[in-house]
Amino acid sequence: MLAMPALCWLCQMPLQIARHGLCSLCLRELPPLPLLCPRCGLPAGTTRVACGRCQRKPPAWQALVCVNDYRPPFSEWVNQLKFSHITALRVMLARLLLLSWLDVWRHGRVVRPDLLLPVPLHWRRRWRRGYNQSALLAAPLAHWLRCEWRDGLSRQRRGALQHQLTARQRRTNLRDAFRLEMAVQGRHIALLDDVITTGSTVDEISRLLLSQGAASVQVWCLCRTL
Secondary structure, three states, X not given: OOOOXXXXXXXXXXXXXXXXXXXXXXXXXXXXXXXXXXXXXXXXXXXXXXXXXXXXXXXXXXXXXXXEOOOOOHHHHHHHHHHOOOHHHHHHHHHHHHHHHHHHHHOOOOOOOOEEEEOOOOHHHHHHHOOOHHHHHHHHHHHHHOXXXXXXXXXXXXXXXXXXXXXXXXXXXXXXXXXXXXXXXXXXXXXXXXXEOOOHHHHHHHHHHHHOOOOEEEEEEEEEOO
């Protein structure tokens, strides 16, 4: 029996390398990003130095890498991964994230992480979904980078959904919400999430990691709401 060829997630044409998920043409045609601040990942005048916002009030993490804005086709892929159980997207999305990180790394703007930590879901939300979408991304990334990944964080309180809250309410909602369940002293950590809006969640976790002796924390996400 002949195997069905893998198809590009956008144009549905057969792929020469199945794990890539996108053909080379569609990869080149993805919407470009504007210049982003290397620290917070928001639009800025240059990618070489932190923006004025970060110079006045820097986030806890040291660098942010994203694939794109929360817009089609990225927003559709994220929603399919999270809510429609189309977990086959994970390798293609992880590869896009790897390519974005490699571009920043080759310019000397980030260190190579030795530990990948997915942002945790509360156990009830994870049980209902059946998986943590950020952990699905961590596994192939750790394989390609030859580093460790762990479910080393847990969420103690469920709280309200972050996207339903204001920025101030998000910070209050996350206070003491996370617990670290492994030693991170001296580790260079990449914190993985699917979508980052205000950054409150990853900021809270970054503070926790640094307070426990992490050498550095960089944030990786599929989408940064710009």
